[in-house]
Amino acid sequence: MHYVKTEFNRGSSRGGLGSDPLGRLGKPICGPQLGVNTLIIIVAMYFTFFLNSAFFAEVIAKSGADGAARALLVISTGAILTALNVLILGLLCVRWTVKPVLALLLVVSATAAYYSDNYSVYFDASMVRNVLKTDGAEAGELLTWGFFLAVLIKGVVPAIAVCMVRLQRSSNVTRAILARVLLLGMAVVVIVGAAIASFDDLSSLIRNHKQVRYLANPGNYIASIAKVVREDTRAERGPIQVVGPDAMMTPHPPGAKPHFLVIVVGETVRAQNWGLNGYGRQTTPQLAALDVVNFSDVTACGSNTEVSVPCMFSAYGRRDYDRDKIKGSESLLHVLERAGVRTLWRDNQTGCKGVCSDLAFESYRVPVKDVLCDDQACRDEIMLQGLHDSIEDNPGDVVVVLHQLGNHGPSYFKRYPEDLTKFTPDCRNADLGKCTRGEIVNAYDNAVLATDDFLAKTIRMLEQDKSHDTGLIYVSDHGESLGEANVYLHGLPYAIAPDTQIKVPMVMWMSDGMKSSNNLDLQCVRDRSKQPSSHDNLFHSVLGLMQVRTTVLDESLNLFSGCTSNAGHSL
Structure with missing residues (x-):
């Protein structure tokens, strides 16, 4: 590019500093x-x-x-x-x-x-x-x-x-x-x-x-x-609204063990590819061999993490969705802490979206030197390392949230190790346009196998815990489109989001001690799992399972309500 020199002329309206505040020495002539x-x-x-x-x-x-x-x-x-x-x-x-x-x-x-x-x-x-x-x-x-x-x-x-x-x-x-x-x-x-x-x-x-x-x-x-x-x-104005100020835990009987509940927040796993839901491929073989309760018709609060995570941990949920109200209010974890339940959020994603504000938080998003990590991210299993050590000093009840990287796309192939590469050929490119739809689905399903493996390892860890009555709740934050109607990934506006993006899997597992301490009839819960449920149930079901009493608890949204042994199978 060639430039021609111009002279500064304070008195001229053409080329002077008064008309060109950037004070340029030249201008392109081409x-x-x-x-x-x-x-x-x-x-x-x-x-x-x-x-x-x-x-x-x-x-x-x-x-x-x-x-x-x-x-x-x-x-x-x-x-x-x-x-x-x-x-x-x-x-x-x-x-x-x-x-x-x-x-x-x-x-x-x-x-x-x-x-x-x-x-x-x-x-x-x-x-x-x-x-x-x-x-x-x-x-x-x-x-x-x-x-x-x-x-x-x-x-x-x-x-x-x-x-x-x-x-x-x-x-x-x-x-x-x-x-x-x-x-x-x-x-x-x-x-x-x-x-x-x-x-x-x-x-x-x-x-x-x-x-x-x-x-x-x-x-x-x-x-x-x-x-x-x-x-x-607007959301930053004013103090955070207190939720459940009267929250109080029902005392455990003398000699009873404290509760240890793990909530796994999945990432981008859709119900349609979940083996336990009857998918044509068995993408959940390890969970199928365990005594879990699978909820087959679950609707997410949003089609992306930014909406779903705060919503599922909120008392308000999707019913009368109000983002400002949700973001400006305390979450389930704050209510649990007030009742005396210690909480910890372990994150392999982009944070807790305000859910764990001012509470214990540990991030695994930055890769470390470990066989579970590459130069960009770690597999979710790393969140299990030292988990028991982090709660050993707590004599009471504990709720730990594990926020997965899960099936986050488009690089599904990075979410699973070689020994879980069951469906081939799998898409090995972040540019999904370079792969066939079959290859994309294969990679996605292999990543679901990795979530199945992670959940099974978490349950086996909880089974070996002798100091707590243990339980696990898994629910994905949202689903994923894999080329249906030429739509990929997620995040469509909720009003037009297809079921592939808002129908998600949910699974529960409880130790014998957890079932006994809650007088829980597991068959009743299995019957309930066949009915429609949603992210809105999480807040109230966790409070019910952890035996927290508060006026904010809505028993109609508690998935365990009516399923105690003395209540039979009534809901």
Whole structure:
């Protein structure tokens, strides 16, 4: 690139410091010369025609229109999307910010387009929150060569082209302001006119398929980021709401052992591939050989970790879902601690999402020198190391949460050792587009085998505990799409999330001592396991099993309620 030297001239409106606050010594001479508004229109059209293929595919699929009506709808939505992009860019960009803002949005939008096109990702507030909370190791698995090539071609190259443009200077500030107001006004006129032109089909689409807007790039992630900032700022106000201030543990009889309950929070395991649920493959052979209770119809609170984990440990759950209320209130662990039950959260994921705030927490996310770890992550079994040592000094009841890395994708092949590679050929690439669907399912099922192995080892450890009455509850946080309807991974908005993303496995195991101390009729629990249940049951069932009395306990949501030996099989 060649540069020509310019002189500083304080008295001139062309080339002086007064008109160029960056104080640039030169400007590119090889790029075209455009006005700021013209550049905004060109980039807005580029967003519409090159970075919104997933949006238009969904509009066509969901509209119900055909023939000329469908063509008119596509043209109308294209015009509306372009005009909306002009509005967004027109409000964000002025002469001195237009190039960096447009360059940044081009790269980010190309990134969003890649995941929407290849994995059907909808960038609502929940997904944006997931992205912002993703750690380096997790993000690294999503950065494939296919991703870099797509972002380079669709994002970086256009961003460079924008930076090479020579911007025309306006000698009249008032005229420049009026031109911008006219541009924004024309965008509004186009939106209204295009909406009227295809009103019936467009209103039906918006009314029946509201989630389509989360595919409209870049407005989807810009609006969602603003919503996340607003919600998180609001949630930080005021003290955390106390839950169950009257929580009290029922005293154990003299000579009785304290309780030791392990809650395993699974990651990305879906009910459809769970062997105990009747899946065509036996992906849970070790659990099948143990005396466990399998709940076959369980619904998750969310389609991603950021929603599901706080929700399942909350007293409020999904019934009247209120994220601010959940995030602003104490969790199950806080209620247990208040009642005298010691808690510990061991994490092989991206944290406890506020559930264990100010409570005991241990992270295994950073790899250490161990046969269970590679240079990016450790297998979940590492969380069992030294577990008994960590609770030996506690004479009372203990609840430990083990938060798995589990089946976290897309690198399913990294979640299991070679001796659990039962289903082959398995996908050995983080870019799922490089594998057949059969290979992806094979890798995923092998990772389920690893969860089965982890749970079996945990149960065998608890069986050998002579100082406690022990129990285990396993439930996955959400499911996963494996190519059904060309959808992969998870995180679709809950209203449109398929069962593959919100139906999850749940398993319980209890020692003879735990069953006896609770007067528990296990056959009654097995009968209950055939009925629908959800994440909402976890909070109340754990309180019931740990014999914690509190007015916040809802017996209708306690899966053990009515299953004591003197209550027969009544629920």
